[in-house]
Amino acid sequence: MMELGSLKASDVGLGAWQAGGRAWTVDRAELLKAYRRAFELGINFVDTAEIYGWGESERLVGEAIRGYDVIVATKVAGFHWGSVEKSARASLARLGRIDLLQLHWPPPVYAPLCRVVRDLERLKEAGLVSEIGVSNFDARLLRRAAECLKRHEIVSDQVEYNPFNRSADADEFRKALGELGVKIIAWSPLAKGAALGKWGPDRARRMDPSFKKASTEAGRRVVEAVRSVAQRRGASPAAVVLAWLKHRGALPIPGVKNAAQAEDAAGALRLQLPEEDLRLLDEATAPFIAGGVGMGGIRYVPGFLQELALRLSPL
Numbered sequence: 001m002m003e004l005g006s007l008k009a010s011d012v013g014l015g016a017w018q019a020g021g022r023a024w025t026v027d028r029a030e031l032l033k034a035y036r037r038a039f040e041l042g043i044n045f046v047d048t049a050e051i052y053g054w055g056e057s058e059r060l061v062g063e064a065i066r067g068y069d070v071i072v073a074t075k076v077a078g079f080h081w082g083s084v085e086k087s088a089r090a091s092l093a094r095l096g097r098i099d100l101l102q103l104h105w106p107p108p109v110y111a112p113l114c115r116v117v118r119d120l121e122r123l124k125e126a127g128l129v130s131e132i133g134v135s136n137f138d139a140r141l142l143r144r145a146a147e148c149l150k151r152h153e154i155v156s157d158q159v160e161y162n163p164f165n166r167s168a169d170a171d172e173f174r175k176a177l178g179e180l181g182v183k184i185i186a187w188s189p190l191a192k193g194a195a196l197g198k199w200g201p202d203r204a205r206r207m208d209p210s211f212k213k214a215s216t217e218a219g220r221r222v223v224e225a226v227r228s229v230a231q232r233r234g235a236s237p238a239a240v241v242l243a244w245l246k247h248r249g250a251l252p253i254p255g256v257k258n259a260a261q262a263e264d265a266a267g268a269l270r271l272q273l274p275e276e277d278l279r280l281l282d283e284a285t286a287p288f289i290a291g292g293v294g295m296g297g298i299r300y301v302p303g304f305l306q307e308l309a310l311r312l313s314p315l
Contacts, residue, residue, distance in 0.1 A: 002183060002251045003183075004071075004100060004131055004133070004155045004156050004183055004251075005130070005131040005153065005155040006130055006131060007071050007099055007100060007130060007131055007155075009044060009045040009071050009251060010042055010043050010044045010045055010269060011246045011251065011268070011269055012043055012045075012242050012246065012251070012252055012253075012254070012265055012266070012268045012269055013043060013044075013045030013046060013047060013071075013073075013185075013251055013252070013253040014035060014038055014043060014045065014046045014047065014253055014254065014255070014256060014262075014265065015046075015047050015048075015187055015188075015253035015254060015255045016035075016046055016047060016048040016052065016057045016060070016061050016255070017048075017049075017052050017057065017204070017255055018031065018057075018255045018256075018257055019031055019048065019052065019053065019056065019057035019060040019061060020048075020052035020053020020054070020055070020056035020057030020058075020060070021052055021053040021054075021056065021057070021314060021315045022203065022314040022315075023202065023203045023204040023207075023314045023315055024202045024203075024204055024255075024257070025201065025202055026257050027257075028060065030257065030258050030259075031060060031064075031256075031257065032060065032063065032064050033258070033259050034256045034257060034258050034259050034261060034262040035061070035064040035065075035256070035262070036064060036068070037259040037262040037263065037266075038256060038262040038265060038266055039064075039065075039068045039070055041262070041263065041266035041269075042266055042269050043070075043262075043265065043266055043269070044068075044069065044070045044071055045070065045071045045073065045251065045253070046061055046064070046065065046070055046071070046072060046073070046253075047073040047074070047075075047100075047158070047185065047187075047253050048061045048072075048073070048074050048075075048095075049074055049075035049077070049104055050074065050075065050076060050077055050080075050087055050090065050091050050104075051075075051077050051104065051310060051315060052315070053315075054311075055090070055091075055094055058074060058091055058094035058095050059094045061095060062094050062095040062096050065095075065096070066096075071099045071100065072095055072096075072097055072098055072099050072100070073098075073099060073100035073101075073102065073133075073185075074091045074095060074098055074100075074101060074102070075101075075102045075103065075104035075135055075158075076088060076091070076101065076102070076103055076104060076120075077104050077105075077306075077307070077310075078103060078104055078105035078106060078107050078108070078298065078303070078306065079107075079108070079303035079304070079306040079307045080303075081103075081107035081108065081111045081115075081116045081303065082111070084103075084116060084119035084120060084123070085119060085122070085123060085128075088101055088123055088128060088129065089128070092128065098128065098129045098130075099129065099130045099131065100129065100130065100131045100132070100133055100155070100156065101120060101123060101124075101128075101129040101131075101132055101133070102132070102133040102134055102135045102156070102158055103116060103117075103120065103133075103134050103135060104135050104136070105135060105136040105294075105295045105298055106134075106136065106137055106141050106294070106295065106298070106299050107299070107303070108299055108300075108301065108302060108303050108306075109299040109300055110302075111303070113141070113144055113145060113148060114148035117134075117145045117148040117149060117154075118148060118149070118150070120132040121149055121150065121151065121152050124152050125151070125152070131155045131156075132152065132154060132155065133154055133155050133156035133157065133158065133182075133185070134154055134156075134157050134158070135157065135158035135159070135185075135187075136157075136158070136159060136160075136293075136294040136295040137157050137159075137293075137294050138173065138292060138293045138294040139172045139173045139175070139176035139293070141294065142154070142157055142176050142177075142180065142182065143176055143179075143180070146180050146182075153180070153181065154180065154182055155181075155182065155183060156182060156183045156184070156185050156251075157177070157182050157183075157184060157185070158184075158185035158186075158187055158253075159184060159185075159186070159187065159293050159294060160186070160187055160188050161184060161186035161187070161188075161189065161245065161250055161252075162186065162188055162189050162190060162191040162195055162210070162241070162245070163191060163195040163222045163226070163241060163244075163281070163284070163285040163288065164191045164194060164195060164209075164210040164213045164214065164219065164222065164285075164288050165188075165191070165210070165288060165291065166285055166286075166288045166289040167289065167290070167291040167292055167293045168184055168186070168250070168293055169248070169289050170289065170292075170293065173293050183249075183250075183251065184249060184250040184251065185250070185251045185253060186245050186250040186251065186252040186253065187253060188208075188210075189241060189242060189245050189250075189252035189253065189254050190238055190241055190242075190254050191208065191210035191211075191213075191214070192204055192205050192208050192210060192211075192255075193205065194208065194210035194211045194213070194214040194219075195210070195214070195222060195223065195226060195237075195241050196223070196226065196237045196238060196241070197214070197223040197226075197227070197237075199211065203314045204314075213288065218287045218288075221284050222284045222285055222288075224284075225280050225281055225283075225284035225285075226240050226241055226281070228280075229273065229277045229280065229281065232277070233271065233273070233277070235267060235271050236264040236267060238254065238261070238264040238265065238267075238268070239264050239265070239267035239268040239271050240268075240271070240273070240277075240281075242254060242265060242268035242271075243268045243271040243272070243273050244273060244277075244278065244281045246268060247273060247278055252268075
C-alpha cells in the first residue's frame with residue numbers, strides 16, 4: 001500500500017482520462033465493467049479531473065464507485081486558480097466524494113501561487129476533501145507550494161512517469177520529494193501503450209511523443225526488455241511496467257478500457273520483479289531520464305487562453 005497522508009492506496013490505481021472527451025475510442029459500458037473489475041481485484045484508487053470530458057469522466061467515475069470502498073482523486077484545472085472551491089464543489093457533486101484534490105497544473109505566472117495552495121488547504125480544513133496534492137509541478141514549484149501551507153501538507157505530485165519519460169528520476173526532483181515527504185503519482189505509466197509496443201487509432205496516441213521514441217533504436221530496446229521480462233515471469237507486459245514503477249516508489253495509474261486491461265493492471269499488485277529484471281529495465285530506460293518534470297511552460301499562457309485551447313482540443 002502507498003500512504004498518501006491519511007489515505008492508504010493500493011500500489012496501482014486507475015486513471016480515468018479515457019472516461020471523458022474525444023481523445024479515446026471507448027465503450028462506456030465496458031469502462032464501467034473494467035473499473036469495477038479492477039476494484040474487485042484489489043485496486044482501490046481512481047483518479048480523474050474536471051477537464052476530462054468537462055465533467056463526463058467524473059460522472060462515470062461517480063457511477064462506477066457506488067458500492068465500492070475506493071479512494072477518489074480528482075484535479076482542478078490550473079486556469080481555475082481563482083475559483084478552486086467552486087470547481088471542487090462541482091466535482092464533488094459529480095463524484096459523490098473527493099478523497100484527494102489536486103491542482104492539475106501550476107497556475108499562470110501572474111497568479112499568486114500561495115493563494116491557490118491555501119484554497120486547497122481550506123477545503124481540507126472544511127472537510128470537503130481528505131488530502132491535497134498537486135500535479136505537473138517541478139521541484140522548484142513544489143517547494144514554493146509547500147512553503148505556502150500553514151497547517152497541512154501536500155501529499156502527492158502527479159507527473160508523467162513511464163519507460164519513455166523518466167524525468168521524475170532526476171536528482172533535484174527526487175531530493176525535493178524526499179525533503180517534503182511527497183509521493184509520486186505516475187500518469188501515463190504505460191506511455192499510452194508505447195512501452196508495450198502497442199499502437200492504435202486513438203487521438204491521444206497520435207499526439208504523444210512516446211510513440212516517436214518507441215520507434216528509435218533505444219525505444220525498441222525498451223519494448224524488447226519489457227517483453228522478455230514478461231515472458232520469463234509469465235506476466236503481461238503491462239503488469240511488468242507497472243510493477244517496475246511500483247518498485248521505483250511511484251503509484252502508477254494506467255487507463256483501462258476493458259476488463260482484460262483491468263486484470264493486467266491488478267496483476268501488477270502481486271508481481272514482484274527480481275533484481276536482475278529491475279536492473280534490465282533500469283538500464284534499458286536510462287536514456288529517457290533526461291528532460292524536465294512538469295508543465296512549467298503553460299504558466300506563461302493566460303488562463304482564459306488555456307481554457308479556450310483545451311475546449312477546442314479533443315481532450
